[in-house]
Amino acid sequence: MKAPRPHLVAILAQSLDGKLAAHRGQRPHFLSSEDQRHLETQAARQQALIMGAATLRAYGTSLRLRDPELIQSRMARGLPPQPLTIICSSSGEIPEELPFFRQPLTRWLWTTPAGSRRWQGRPGFAEIWVASDWDLTARLARLRQRGIDQVGLLGGGRLLGAFLQAQALDELWVTLAPVLLSGYPAAPASIEGWQLQGSPPRLELLECRRGSQELFLHYRVEWP
Ligand SMILES: NC(=O)c1ccc[n+]([C@@H]2O[C@H](COP(=O)([O-])OP(=O)(O)OC[C@H]3O[C@@H](n4cnc5c(N)ncnc54)[C@H](OP(=O)(O)O)[C@@H]3O)[C@@H](O)[C@H]2O)c1
Numbered sequence: 001m002k003a004p005r006p007h008l009v010a011i012l013a014q015s016l017d018g019k020l021a022a023h024r025g026q027r028p029h030f031l032s033s034e035d036q037r038h039l040e041t042q043a044a045r046q047q048a049l050i051m052g053a054a055t056l057r058a059y060g061t062s063l064r065l066r067d068p069e070l071i072q073s074r075m076a077r078g079l080p081p082q083p084l085t086i087i088c089s090s091s092g093e094i095p096e097e098l099p100f101f102r103q104p105l106t107r108w109l110w111t112t113p114a115g116s117r118r119w120q121g122r123p124g125f126a127e128i129w130v131a132s133d134w135d136l137t138a139r140l141a142r143l144r145q146r147g148i149d150q151v152g153l154l155g156g157g158r159l160l161g162a163f164l165q166a167q168a169l170d171e172l173w174v175t176l177a178p179v180l181l182s183g184y185p186a187a188p189a190s191i192e193g194w195q196l197q198g199s200p201p202r203l204e205l206l207e208c209r210r211g212s213q214e215l216f217l218h219y220r221v222e223w224p
Contacts (some may be wrong), residue, residue: 005140008168010153010160011042012190013175013214019187020156029058030126030179034211040173042173044070046083046152048143050110051088052159054188062087062105084150086110088134088159092118110139136166137183148160161193164201169221173202176215199224 013028013035014020021028043049043063051062062085065071071081086108087094092115094100094114101107101124109115109125116130129139143151153163163169176189181187 002145005137006047006144006149006151006152007169007170008140008151008163009042009046009171009173009213010155010169011039012155012160013039013177014190015177015179015181015187017180018190019181019183019184020190021058021188022181022184023186024054024188025058030177030210032177032213035175035177035214035216038173038175038211038216039064039125040070042068043154044074045150046062047079047132047148048084048086049087049152049154050159051154052156053087053091054098055154055156056087056089056094056098056156058156059105061100062110064103064105066093076150080106082106084108084148089115090160091115094124096122101170134162134166135165136168140168142168144204153221155190157189157192161191164191164194167201167223171206172217172219172221174217174219176217180212 012020014033015030036097044065049063055103056062065082072206075081085105088110107125108127109119109131110129112132116128119125119128131139153160155166201224202222203219203221206220209216
């Protein structure tokens with residue numbers, strides 16, 4: 001029997017040729033205000049948001065809900081104003097001067113023994129969970145035991161690849177942006193490091209919305 005875990009929804013925007021940004025060390029330059037609004041709306045439905053450390057280092061911040069109506073509707077449902085933010089970092093190399101540490105968020109870190117040593121005795125993260133590898137099945141089961149049932153994945157592609165490897169994804173929101181980026185040699189792909197054996201998951205299209213420039217696609221993920 002599979003270990004119980006929260007419901008997992010990935011929310012990402014990619015170029016038509018499947019890239020997340022022009023360069024791995026940079027945030028994407030192609031995101032519209034309409035996509036930002038979409039991201040915030042989907043994120044507001046989650047109890048926790050998980051982000052890869054490379055994404056955090058590229059952005060300097062994590063997602064913070066700003067729309068008072070979204071915050072209000074969370075609070076009416078008994079949720080805190082902002083989702084819990086969980087950063088995945090093997091190395092623990094997250095500069096303390098990043099604006100992320102000044103955002104009004106509750107921050108947790110999922111890391112390795114080496115990564116956790118960097119944070120010993122330092123503030124920044126309310127909780128640090130340590131495992132020698134990704135250990136997603138156990139971490140997600142523990143999250144569920146802590147009452148967290150609904151989780152958003154904010155990327156990037158290596159984070160998403162690790163979750164797919166663990167068959168830990170239930171829904172996928174992809175914004176298709178009208179840009180081509182694979183001409184850049186270091187453009188990160190929307191999924192990386194996933195090695196599939198056997199049949200791929202089945203994707204059922206739940207919604208397809210046309211924005212003024214982008215397509216907003218919503219899929220259910222079913223594992224064989
Ligand atoms: N368009 C979009 O919607 C979107 C969304 C997100 C990101 N992006 C872009 O995507 C790029 C970054 O994506 P990416 O695929 O390179 O990286 P990523 O998925 O953001 O980060 C992967 C992280 O996983 C961490 N990791 C590895 N093993 C781990 C373990 N055992 N436990 C915990 N954490 C572990 C690594 O941390 P360490 O490196 O610290 O060891 C690594 O940084 C950036 O350019 C960003 O701007 C775009």
